[in-house]
Amino acid sequence: MIQRIQSLYMLAGAVAILMLFLFPLASYSVPEATFQFTAFGLTSLTPEVPIDEMGWGILLALVVMFALPLVTLFLYRKLELQTQLLIYTAVLDLLFYGLFFWQSYRYEAFLGGLFTTPAEVVYRYIVLAMPALSVFCMIMAVRYVRRDKWLLEAADRLRPLRRR
Numbered sequence: 001m002i003q004r005i006q007s008l009y010m011l012a013g014a015v016a017i018l019m020l021f022l023f024p025l026a027s028y029s030v031p032e033a034t035f036q037f038t039a040f041g042l043t044s045l046t047p048e049v050p051i052d053e054m055g056w057g058i059l060l061a062l063v064v065m066f067a068l069p070l071v072t073l074f075l076y077r078k079l080e081l082q083t084q085l086l087i088y089t090a091v092l093d094l095l096f097y098g099l100f101f102w103q104s105y106r107y108e109a110f111l112g113g114l115f116t117t118p119a120e121v122v123y124r125y126i127v128l129a130m131p132a133l134s135v136f137c138m139i140m141a142v143r144y145v146r147r148d149k150w151l152l153e154a155a156d157r158l159r160p161l162r163r164r
Contacts (some may be wrong), residue, residue: 004076006144010069012109013089013137016130017066023057025127028111028119035111035119042107053110058103065092065134069141079149083142090138093131100127 026037033046039062041055068089075082104121111119 003143004148006141007073007076007146009141009144010073010086013093013132013134013141014066014069014138015071017062017093019126019130020062021066023126024124025100026121026123028107028121030111030115030117030119032115035107037107038102042110051114053107055103055107057099061092061096062098065089065131067097068092069134069138072141079145079152083145083149086138086145088143090135090142091134093138094133112128 005138021039023116024038028035028037028042033042033049033051033053037055039055041059042051042053044051054087067116068085072082072085075085094126108119108121128152
């Protein structure tokens with residue numbers, strides 16, 4: 001399981017998504033307060049403005065994006081299912097960008113309704129780099145799973161048929 005190269009790519013993709021849980025994704029600044037957008041939602045960094053808005057969509061997407069490569073890692077005997085799940089994970093990683101920017105726009109509009117001045121948004125590079133790294137890892141894992149499948153089919157052609 002771990003001795004195969006695609007397993008390392010799956011683990012690397014999961015770790016890349018795990019990094020999104022650990023670091024802030026964006027920050028919003030208005031003259032009165034500063035806010036941080038993490039995987040768990042929007043949180044105020046200013047004690048005078050207690051806002052804590054939960055972002056369930058981002059959290060759920062990240063949990064699925066993290067769990068799928070780990071589940072796929074243990075499906076090493078079902079190569080076709082493993083390939084399909086890796087492709088779904090890569091597509092989900094790409095759809096995360098749309099979900100993130102939609103949620104970011106919602107938070108910006110939310111803060112614009114609370115304060116007189118519009119919020120200044122600073123996106124972190126990690127939110128742009130880590131899903132892309134995960135997509136790359138999933139594509140490489142699919143490539144090596146298909147290579148394993150081809151090797152198994154080639155080996156099956158060389159084996160004589162057994163009688164039961």
